Amino acid sequence: MSYLQLDQLTKSYAQQTILQxxxxxxxxxxxxxxxxxxxxxxxxxxxxxxxxxxADAGEMRLAERLLNPVPAHQREIVLLFQQPYLFPFLxxxxxxxxxxxxxxxxKKLIQQKVAELLELVxxxxxxxxxxxxxxxxxxxxxxxxxxxxxxxxVLLLDEPLSSLDPEIRVNLQGVIARLHRELHMTTIIVTHxxxxxxxxxxxxxxxxxxxxxxDLNSIELFERPPNRAAAxxxxxxxxxxxxxxxxxFCSSLGQFNGNFAPNTRHVAIRPExxxxxxxxxxxxxxxxxxxxxxxxxxxxxxxxxxxxxVVARETVQAIREIGQTVYLHFPQQSIFxxxx
Ligand SMILES: Nc1ncnc2c1ncn2[C@@H]1O[C@H](COP(=O)(O)OP(=O)(O)OP(=O)(O)O)[C@@H](O)[C@H]1O
Numbered sequence: 014m015s016y017l018q019l020d021q022l023t024k025s026y027a028q029q030t031i032l033q034x035x036x037x038x039x040x041x042x043x044x045x046x047x048x049x050x051x052x053x054x055x056x057x058x059x060x061x062x063x064x065x066x067x068a069d070a071g072e073m074r075l076a077e078r079l080l081n082p083v084p085a086h087q088r089e090i091v092l093l094f095q096q097p098y099l100f101p102f103l104x105x106x107x108x109x110x111x112x113x114x115x116x117x118x119x120k121k122l123i124q125q126k127v128a129e130l131l132e133l134v135x136x137x138x139x140x141x142x143x144x145x146x147x148x149x150x151x152x153x154x155x156x157x158x159x160x161x162x163x164x165x166x167v168l169l170l171d172e173p174l175s176s177l178d179p180e181i182r183v184n185l186q187g188v189i190a191r192l193h194r195e196l197h198m199t200t201i202i203v204t205h206x207x208x209x210x211x212x213x214x215x216x217x218x219x220x221x222x223x224x225x226x227x228d229l230n231s232i233e234l235f236e237r238p239p240n241r242a243a244a245x246x247x248x249x250x251x252x253x254x255x256x257x258x259x260x261x262f263c264s265s266l267g268q269f270n271g272n273f274a275p276n277t278r279h280v281a282i283r284p285e286x287x288x289x290x291x292x293x294x295x296x297x298x299x300x301x302x303x304x305x306x307x308x309x310x311x312x313x314x315x316x317x318x319x320x321x322x323v324v325a326r327e328t329v330q331a332i333r334e335i336g337q338t339v340y341l342h343f344p345q346q347s348i349f350x351x352x353x
Pocket of ligand 1: 026027031049050051052053054055056057058205
């Protein structure tokens with residue numbers, strides 16, 4: 014049985030359904046990214062788990078214990094928000110030790126734990142500072158250390174890095190990844206940023222309009238999203254419409270053989286797997302470049318074929334011109350089927 018279980022969770026606000034039959038299972042020590050666009054209900058899932066909001070239906074269990082009736086402060090689940098919400102008049106050390114002091118732990122033990130946590134979040138030497146004397150990234154580290162101090166069973170992170178500069182963000186991603194490696198705490202991070210999910214979590218659940226539409230290994234979600242909605246969210250080079258004829262998928266962009274189900278109606282390919290040729294070759298189709306942008310290390314081209322727009326990316330070689338006609342090849346091994 015899974016360590017953390019969400020079973021058929023449903024939540025509405027003012028008759029608007031926000032979450033619809035959410036099922037999620039996490040093993041102890043697992044790190045899951047809850048990914049989705051703004052307003053999809055990600056934060057609401059964390060609030061239900063933390064006990065800030067009550068579910069309309071469904072059950073939540075932690076180590077087999079039913080969580081629904083348990084008050085927030087007895088759940089052993091901590092939720093870290095986008096803003097660190099530190100106590101402004103307390104020092105860094107007092108902020109980190111706050112939960113332990115509230116539990117009336119011995120002073121010596123608090124001091125020892127705070128010192129350990131300061132090292133863990135790389136804030137050694139800053140224990141006497143007040144929150145306003147810290148940068149945003151440092152404040153978020155203090156909030157993280159304070160959350161970890163009480164040794165929760167589950168750590169919930171609600172876009173904790175989204176208000177930080179990119180460089181600090183990457184640095185803190187490193188801190189979070191290392192903490193997870195060292196402490197093995199069962200963790201869910203909410204993010205709308207696919208690259209963050211890929212950087213941190215081995216597994217990603219994709220939430221769209223209050224429904225989990227994919228829940229799988231993060232790299233697999235990126236490389237081979239299982240359905241059209243997931244493909245649109247993670248961004249593919251083309252979603253190709255067609256039909257199966259025997260073992261072959263037939264479409265206006267080509268014929269592809271793969272291990273596709275007989276009812277397959279859509280296949281896709283990642284933009285970096287589409288090959289761009291200057292001259293027509295066997296199994297290529299003509300396309301005109303209509304836009305281009307530099308992504309750093311790669312150029313991304315939007316191309317118009319007779320049928321549809323295709324996005325392709327290639328590592329920088331010669332820069333191709335807008336208006337130029339090129340010939341696209343879709344390697345068979347890179348084509349994957351999408352569920353509807
Ligand atoms: N207390 C509330 N009362 C009414 N509606 C709410 C309440 N809290 C959230 N909502 C609505 O529920 C929906 C989901 O909100 P939620 O914060 O869970 O989304 P999210 O995916 O975390 O979005 P974001 O990435 O923007 O934080 C939104 O449409 C929001 O307006």
